[in-house]
Amino acid sequence: MKEIIIATKNEGKAKEFKVLFERYGIKATSLLDLEQELPDIEETGSTFEENSxxxxxxxxxxxxIPVMADDSGLVIDALDGEPGIFSARYAGEPKDDKKNIVKVLENLKDVPTEExxxxxxxxxxxxxxxxxxxxKKGYCEGTIAFxxxxxxxxxxxxxxxxxxYNQTMAELGPGEKNKISHRRNAMVQLEDWIQNLR
Ligand SMILES: O=c1[nH]c(=O)c2ncn([C@@H]3O[C@H](COP(=O)(O)OP(=O)(O)OP(=O)(O)O)[C@@H](O)[C@H]3O)c2[nH]1
Ligand SMILES: [Mg+2]
Known part of the structure; x- marks a missing residue:
């Protein structure tokens, strides 16, 4: 089976890439799967492109060998684009998804649905x-729940x-997410390259 290395230590991303690449008959191996301990790359860039x-x-x-990376994040209009490239560590180090959510909901507490x-x-x-x-860049448009x-x-x-939709991405589940996600929408633009992978 063909294989691609994905330069991520994020378990959620790694899982999604495994499914997204499976349909092309390619095994997606993340840094979490490798025995070799690779350094944490400092994300010092000021754009998604630079960090990726x-x-x-x-x-x-x-x-x-060829390596793919994913730099991603959530851009909220009412917060002038925050958390953006700082999404993983929005509420500080070490990264904590729950605390990040609390911080977003707090910052948006007086913002009405349409905004x-x-x-x-x-x-x-x-x-x-x-x-x-x-x-390649992909987007997924939506709104932030209360x-x-x-x-x-x-x-x-x-x-x-x-x-x-009227459910959150976490309610929809992986089948639906992998049809509409920003990650999927970036991946489809790489199809030609993926087909030529050896
Ligand atoms: O609800 C979400 N669904 C998604 O599909 C998604 N994609 C990205 N994000 C957020 O953006 C950060 C990426 O930051 P990021 O690209 O630096 O990755 P990371 O630091 O988590 O891992 P690595 O790939 O760098 O090793 C992540 O941690 C998340 O907070 C998402 N949140
Ligand atoms: Mg990161």
Whole structure:
């Protein structure tokens, strides 16, 4: 079976990539699956693109094989785009999904439904040693709920209601999420590259 290394230590992302790549007959291996302990890459960039490239190029340079990375986050209009590239650690270190949700709900407590618009953003980067890194960006539009609901997914899924639905992403579950997610919408733009993977 063909294999791709995904430069992530996020269990939720790793799970989704396994399913998303399965339909192309490719095994997605995350850094959590590797025996070799790889360094945590510091995400010092100021855009999703910069941070994604730091991860894919950093790991590709060490392993000397093609590597894909995902830098993603939640962009909330009423918070001027926060938490954005800081989504993972919005409520501080170490990263804590529950605390992040509490902080978003607190910051939005006086914001009415029609102003709670937001989107998930995903930038995928693919780095092949000696070649220029390529980027694809995907979005998933929605609104922020007033309380957490559902138990699937990770991150902010319990408070994100995708457009066209009246349940949160965490209530919808992985089957539906993988049809509409920002990650999926970035992946489909890589299809040509994926088909040529050896
Ligand atoms: O509800 C969510 N559903 C999603 O589908 C999703 N995708 C991203 N996010 C949020 O954005 C951070 C990424 O930050 P991030 O790209 O730096 O990843 P990370 O630090 O978690 O792992 P790594 O891939 O860097 O190892 C994550 O932690 C989450 O808070 C999501 N939340
Ligand atoms: Mg990260």
């Amino acid at each position: 490239a730091l991860k894919s190029e950093g790991i590709a340079n060490i392993l000397q 709670r618009t937001a989107r998930f953003v995903c930038v995928l980067s693919v780095s092949i040693p000696g070649e220029t890194t390529i980027f 309380e957490e609901k559902g138990s699937h997914g990770f991150g902010y899924d319990p408070i994100f209601i995708p457009d066209g």
